[in-house]
Amino acid sequence: MRQLDLSQYDNSWYSSGRGRIVEALWFFVGLPVLRSRILPSSSIRTFVLRIFGAKVGSKAVLKPGVRVKYPWLLSIGDHSWIGEDVWIDNLVRVTIGDNVCISQGAYLCTGNHDWSDPAFGLLVEPITLEMYVWVGAHSIICPGVTIGRYGIAAAGSVVSSNIPESEIHAGNPAKCIRRRVLRVSADATE
Numbered sequence: 302m303r304q305l306d307l308s309q310y311d312n313s314w315y316s317s318g319r320g321r322i323v324e325a326l327w328f329f330v331g332l333p334v335l336r337s338r339i340l341p342s343s344s345i346r347t348f349v350l351r352i353f354g355a356k357v358g359s360k361a362v363l364k365p366g367v368r369v370k371y372p373w374l375l376s377i378g379d380h381s382w383i384g385e386d387v388w389i390d391n392l393v394r395v396t397i398g399d400n401v402c403i404s405q406g407a408y409l410c411t412g413n414h415d416w417s418d419p420a421f422g423l424l425v426e427p428i429t430l431e432m433y434v435w436v437g438a439h440s441i442i443c444p445g446v447t448i449g450r451y452g453i454a455a456a457g458s459v460v461s462s463n464i465p466e467s468e469i470h471a472g473n474p475a476k477c478i479r480r481r482v483l484r485v486s487a488d489a490t491e
Contacts, residue, residue, distance in 0.1 A: 338366060430447075436448070
């Protein structure tokens with residue numbers, strides 16, 4: 302059996318899509334502002350993300366403590382909420398649709414390592430959260446996952462495979478526990 306040899310690790314093929322100067326400006330200026338707990342408004346956080354290339358829709362809410370690896374690889378839809386201490390570890394594209402709620406402490410991870418490779422090679426895959434998704438508090442969304450419209454990852458879930466439209470998944474690994482059915486509001490019946 303071959304041995305793991307981390308001295309052979311090589312991710313020289315990987316690029317964030319920006320140069321070292323932009324990356325440094327993000328890590329030393331943009332990210333501290335984004336994560337700041339003393340800023341009262343998410344409009345400042347939205348502004349900073351947009352300066353660094355993120356696409357952020359109207360009326361998006363970004364709470365204190367949000368962390369984003371590379372904003373130029375991030376798209377957030379209209380009226381979406383990103384909760385306190387959410388970590389979007391986006392080595393590649395993360396797409397968040399309209400009216401999505403990502404609750405506090407959730408972790409969206411686009412990178413992993415090839416455990417079968419003796420050099421532990423880097424693997425990256427995008428994450429897509431379609432419209433009306435809810436990612437519960439402290440959930441982990443793994444590389445390559447798509448959560449379909451109205452899908453839910455319940456609090457504390459570890460989601461390593463896609464969640465189909467209108468399904469609620471919970472646990473580790475996350476499994477379907479039921480379908481999501483929205484009530485008809487009183488306003489809709491008048």
